[in-house]
Amino acid sequence: MSNESPFSASVRKNLQDRVYERRKLGALEIEHMVKECTHTGELEKIPIIITSLTDEYINNSSKYARKGGLIALAAVALGLGGRFVSEYVSTLMPPVLLCFEDNDHKVRYYACESLFNLVKTSQSDSLEFFNEIFDGLCKLFADPDKDVKRGAVLFDKLMKDIVTEGPEFNVSKFIPMLSDRIHMTKNLPELRRFLVGWVMTLDPVETINMLKYLPDFLDGLFEMLSSDEEDIRRSVDNALAEFLEEIKIAVEDWEQLLKDGSEDAKPPEIEYAALIEILLKNCESTDNFTTLTSLLWIDEFVTIGSDQILPYLPQILGAILLTISKNQKNIVEQSVKVNQNLIKYVNDSTSTIKIKELLDLIMLDGIQSEFVPARITSLNWVLVLHSKDSEELKEHLEQLIPFLLESLSDNAEQVARLDLEVLAKISKDEVYFMQLIEQLLSLLKRKKNLLEKRGTLIIRQLSLYINPVKIYRALAKIIVMEDDHLLTSSLIRVLNLILLSSTELHDLRESLRTLNTEESKELFVELYKAWCHSPSAVYSLCLLSQVYEHSSNLITKFGDLEISLNLLVEIDKLVKLLESPVFLFLRLQLLEPEKYPFLLKSLYGLLMFLPQTTAFDTLRSRLNSVATIGVLRLIPQCEGIHVQPDGIDYDELLTYFVEVQENHVEQRIDGQLQKERNRNKSISLN
Numbered sequence: 001m002s003n004e005s006p007f008s009a010s011v012r013k014n015l016q017d018r019v020y021e022r023r024k025l026g027a028l029e030i031e032h033m034v035k036e037c038t039h040t041g042e043l044e045k046i047p048i049i050i051t052s053l054t055d056e057y058i059n060n061s062s063k064y065a066r067k068g069g070l071i072a073l074a075a076v077a078l079g080l081g082g083r084f085v086s087e088y089v090s091t092l093m094p095p096v097l098l099c100f101e102d103n104d105h106k107v108r109y110y111a112c113e114s115l116f117n118l119v120k121t122s123q124s125d126s127l128e129f130f131n132e133i134f135d136g137l138c139k140l141f142a143d144p145d146k147d148v149k150r151g152a153v154l155f156d157k158l159m160k161d162i163v164t165e166g167p168e169f170n171v172s173k174f175i176p177m178l179s180d181r182i183h184m185t186k187n188l189p190e191l192r193r194f195l196v197g198w199v200m201t202l203d204p205v206e207t208i209n210m211l212k213y214l215p216d217f218l219d220g221l222f223e224m225l226s227s228d229e230e231d232i233r234r235s236v237d238n239a240l241a242e243f244l245e246e247i248k249i250a251v252e253d254w255e256q257l258l259k260d261g262s263e264d265a266k267p268p269e270i271e272y273a274a275l276i277e278i279l280l281k282n283c284e285s286t287d288n289f290t291t292l293t294s295l296l297w298i299d300e301f302v303t304i305g306s307d308q309i310l311p312y313l314p315q316i317l318g319a320i321l322l323t324i325s326k327n328q329k330n331i332v333e334q335s336v337k338v339n340q341n342l343i344k345y346v347n348d349s350t351s352t353i354k355i356k357e358l359l360d361l362i363m364l365d366g367i368q369s370e371f372v373p374a375r376i377t378s379l380n381w382v383l384v385l386h387s388k389d390s391e392e393l394k395e396h397l398e399q400l401i402p403f404l405l406e407s408l409s410d411n412a413e414q415v416a417r418l419d420l421e422v423l424a425k426i427s428k429d430e431v432y433f434m435q436l437i438e439q440l441l442s443l444l445k446r447k448k449n450l451l452e453k454r455g456t457l458i459i460r461q462l463s464l465y466i467n468p469v470k471i472y473r474a475l476a477k478i479i480v481m482e483d484d485h486l487l488t489s490s491l492i493r494v495l496n497l498i499l500l501s502s503t504e505l506h507d508l509r510e511s512l513r514t515l516n517t518e519e520s521k522e523l524f525v526e527l528y529k530a531w532c533h534s535p536s537a538v539y540s541l542c543l544l545s546q547v548y549e550h551s552s553n554l555i556t557k558f559g560d561l562e563i564s565l566n567l568l569v570e571i572d573k574l575v576k577l578l579e580s581p582v583f584l585f586l587r588l589q590l591l592e593p594e595k596y597p598f599l600l601k602s603l604y605g606l607l608m609f610l611p612q613t614t615a616f617d618t619l620r621s622r623l624n625s626v627a628t629i630g631v632l633r634l635i636p637q638c639e640g641i642h643v644q645p646d647g648i649d650y651d652e653l654l655t656y657f658v659e660v661q662e663n664h665v666e667q668r669i670d671g672q673l674q675k676e677r678n679r680n681k682s683i684s685l686n
Helices: 009-015 020-040 045-058 063-087 089-101 105-141 146-165 171-181 189-202 210-224 230-259 272-283 288-304 307-323 329-348 355-366 372-388 390-394 397-409 413-426 430-446 448-465 468-479 485-501 503-514 518-531 535-544 548-560 565-578 581-589 597-609 614-624 629-637 650-685
Strands: none
Touching (some): 009 020, 009 063, 063 089, 063 105, 105 146, 105 171, 105 189, 171 189, 189 230, 210 288, 272 288, 288 307, 288 329, 307 355, 307 372, 372 397, 372 413, 390 413, 397 430, 430 448, 430 468, 448 485, 468 503, 485 535, 485 565, 518 535, 518 650, 535 548, 535 581, 535 597, 565 597
């Protein structure tokens, strides 16, 4: 035996021979040598043998020598047997693991085989080096050589058997390794299969609580859901489903213990906060399956109802607003479900809800979203928060209402309708109601086309939730103070049309039609003064309120007005309205001319005002179907003549109408003169 090596010349020669059988023969001689050492008690020779094999063969530039060295190290383990090998695992492992990165695929295969034999012999003693072994397996599963991968599969099965059958496995030491490797598998499907396999192997082990460590590798599993390999997606989906089911069971068991009054009831070790952050991140995935699975998990967490999700309410709502607008039906349906459960969670929660943070999200990302479903969801959430804590919501109305008012211009009518419901419900307080009306008029003044586009919808929808009388009185009070006569005229025309035609304002019309209470008379006077900005509107108001004598006096004042095309168009529309069901009572009263002489006089006055158009023919035909105008001569002799309600200063109202119309003329003339000045100025500058 050489002084430099514990091996004979033949052994040394065989270990680096090109032929496998000779290398195997050399390894068998080393196995015999090691067995002799264990029998004779010369264990001090074992480290020398291992060191010599490492230095002379593993570190050799010859691939045959490295192959021989690997076979020989495995032979050392076999020679030591289970009784002695544990003492030498720490020196046997490193040189074998080193060869996993060898340039020669055959050497890597022999390294896998050698480690297999070493681990098979040492069993649970090898777990001290589990992380190093696992790292080596990751390299083998990512190896391009098929033989190496096949060897890795067999070795992997052996490691799983050892880990699951013994209690010595240190999972807390392993998890950082798993967490690191699981994020490095994007283009390595074999490695992904390997990692998912280990996760599912460890999960059922009773001594290992994988839920405790779920935040460390959950994100990596979600990344794999977008894999191009169907079997990987299916495996990961199954794994995630298992974990989610375990969470549900753990929570249910804990809740049952609490109900049973158990003093040992401890909440399950589930880090909701860390998990939710991962789920929220994956909701933004471009992969639909990943997004859908994330929503399923979030929905389960919301349903569980842990207070740990409270700080994440805005982020969860943000995820809902993002996903509810996607084009995938299953994602939208799941988003709707999550949203419904989140609303239930908020309504049922006795903890303090951070309304401001939710409102910030709603105002910035929800109401202003480019997607209709997100805008609708956001508006519904304002209603939820109003129902939950209207007092706290009031503290933020100054910031919220401008966003809501802007939404009235939304291209989607369903958004505008819901927006009006929100505005109505948060403005039931008198102070906020007046603010709403003032800001609404300001918006209409700023956005001229909004009145034409949405004016009717705005008033009708508000009237569903707020008493129309309250709305109309508030508008009237502000309108009479308004200097912009063009705006007020347009607004009054819209308000008048709604008053005369909308189902929502039936009770208001009935109140005006009778004027049998002080409140109704006050309402009439307030509306009259505002309605004076539109001659046709104020005239129709008088007809609706059956103040026919005043309406006949009013129509005579029309002769002093500047007859514009707009006025004639409005009168034309009024004639059509007189044929509508709202004015059926008036048409029937025409059958009693002796009782309602001023009605006939008023309508004939209107007929005289009209040019000979279709409207003229319609009204003339209606009047010709009843008694002739000659009946007016009977006025002094008739008894039971209809008298308009007293308690109203009709002369004062007539004077007020004239003054308002004169102001309109002055403003119109001033506007025309200003246009001419601007035009002349522009010409002079050019």
